Amino acid sequence: MKKIAIIYSKYTPTIDAIKYTLSEHKVDCFKNEFYSDNDYDLVILSDNNTKYDGNALACHHSLLPSFDNDDPVKSAILEGVKVTGITVYYTNPKKIIAQYPVFINNNTHYEELRQKLEYLEQTIFPVVIKKIINNEQFELHSLLNKNQCSGNCGGCVSCSH
Numbered sequence: 001m002k003k004i005a006i007i008y009s010k011y012t013p014t015i016d017a018i019k020y021t022l023s024e025h026k027v028d029c030f031k032n033e034f035y036s037d038n039d040y041d042l043v044i045l046s047d048n049n050t051k052y053d054g055n056a057l058a059c060h061h062s063l064l065p066s067f068d069n070d071d072p073v074k075s076a077i078l079e080g081v082k083v084t085g086i087t088v089y090y091t092n093p094k095k096i097i098a099q100y101p102v103f104i105n106n107n108t109h110y111e112e113l114r115q116k117l118e119y120l121e122q123t124i125f126p127v128v129i130k131k132i133i134n135n136e137q138f139e140l141h142s143l144l145n146k147n148q149c150s151g152n153c154g155g156c157v158s159c160s161h
Contacts, residue, residue, distance in 0.1 A: 001025055002133050003039065007032065007056070008046040014059075014122045015046050021126035025133065042133060045091065055092045057132070059125045061117040063087055063099050073114045076104065084113070086120050088128045098128045098138070 002025045006015055009032055019027050028040075032050065043056040048070060062072035064087040069075060076084040085101040102116055131138045
């Protein structure tokens, strides 16, 4: 059984999703507390406001390296990009593990895009974490099962979108 730490600045549904997905492992949650990461197999940052100097797994609401800032959703809307998404990555050194795209229509509003990215984070981030812990490979279409497909895949063979 692996021992996992989640560090957060505010409690979000993503934390619950991670804990549920990793229910067979010991998961400790810390609210902006300093602790020794030597006791943990994996440290997870649950939001961008959490600061941690060590190497941790995190999820960002953009396709890094684009919009690597505190409000990537606002940046994407203001820049008028047509594709953004989420990125799961290690923080130190920064190493991208997985990315999932989200297409932006001309009439997409900030709150709509923010909610879509939060949903994807709650859905995909825990699956990627579990795959990493179990040392399993994963592909983009396998991150969402058929019942959870958002249709952003552009017509993959796993669904009818």
